[in-house]
Amino acid sequence: MLTLASALAAADQTAPQALDFNLYMQGKYVYERNCIVCHGARGDGNGELSATLKPKPRSFREGMFKFRSTPYGMLPTDADLRRTITHGLSGTAMGMFSHLQAEEVEAVMVYVKSFSRRWRKPENYAPAMKFPPPPEWFKEAGAVKTHAEAGKKLFTANCAACHGEKADGKGAAAVTLKDIWGLPAAPADLRQPHLRCGDGPEDLYRVLATGLNGTPMVSFEATLSAAQRWDIIAYVLSIRLPSGPVL
Template structure:
């Protein structure tokens, strides 16, 4: 069963909320994301990866299907928890009303938020299997996951899962920028640290990038096996560069 829609695409603009969001954005976000929300803020040239442009209405981290708009909860999670390995820090100092306001303001940058066809119900994600609680079982599933990884993921992420697969140098996102595959050995993935976080990405993909959903490519059990493998190669302090 699917969850609620991302939001109401025909809800009238709350002008006071918009103005409060503009104030919060200009105090906290504009230096990276830019006055026009195009990712070309003052700090942008020095940052890798480049700050997200909000103009296209594409967001990587969601609980909705690939290409669909995120929910307010998805945006709230990114704002308050940040994205590891990027300049997007955790804005946990913001009050809840400030977060709600800046979410409303961010939506004003793209017309995609005005079109009902860009909305979809949230997907439901299962909890990690019970075998994740047993070290020996995880090792067994990781061996299966390694085989699946080699077939389905290594071309981009590399045989060592270091983000240096044969296809990596050719990949670009919808903004025409290099879309370097993630180094999956990192101790803190951008999506979150837990197996459920990794499962969510395999189910939804990362909109605007070559990382599509594997929901129809790998079974639920196979995805958990791949995740067991990825967790087994994670380096406690990150890879040596």
């Protein structure tokens, strides 16, 4: 039997769709019981707890989402939204909402989309990019070390200005960076054992390919080859601290 969740998952919306009022109202119910305290009644990130949280909860009103599989500047796919809702974002107040039923996740996605007009415009949609699997050399310690050494040089040239020579998020430009909401956009400390984008090589590759909408972290799709990006990823993984950095 084809359920609502499986039907929507199969479609994985990549274009505006007519609003299903019943789904919208179900999503409103889910949002008010799980999301409103942080993201606010208007979806502007100004919920009751927002003043105490760092980073600040996402405002949905601009329709800008950092973690996506779509090209820079584009809206996320439904699969991207599901991943964030169900798996959360490490290092933030956005926890895992794995207790929600699939139908509840689909409904709250519909409601979240109602906060921004960007979801109504076809030009803001794009299909998910196709990413290559991690190279086979990731399975060989000696090869990983060699690629990590090459990746360190690439990291210094392309990433250190923001993320710092030690990848600790304290690059020379870090204190000047802001996001589109005018808030400080602190570069990630890449030594952390868990990153918001995910922990695997493929998660890091996705960010390098897509960038993070609304932040100074742009896509490197046009400036670094796939091989160069994998080398950088090997370096980042090589400096990860098991228990996180000592602050």
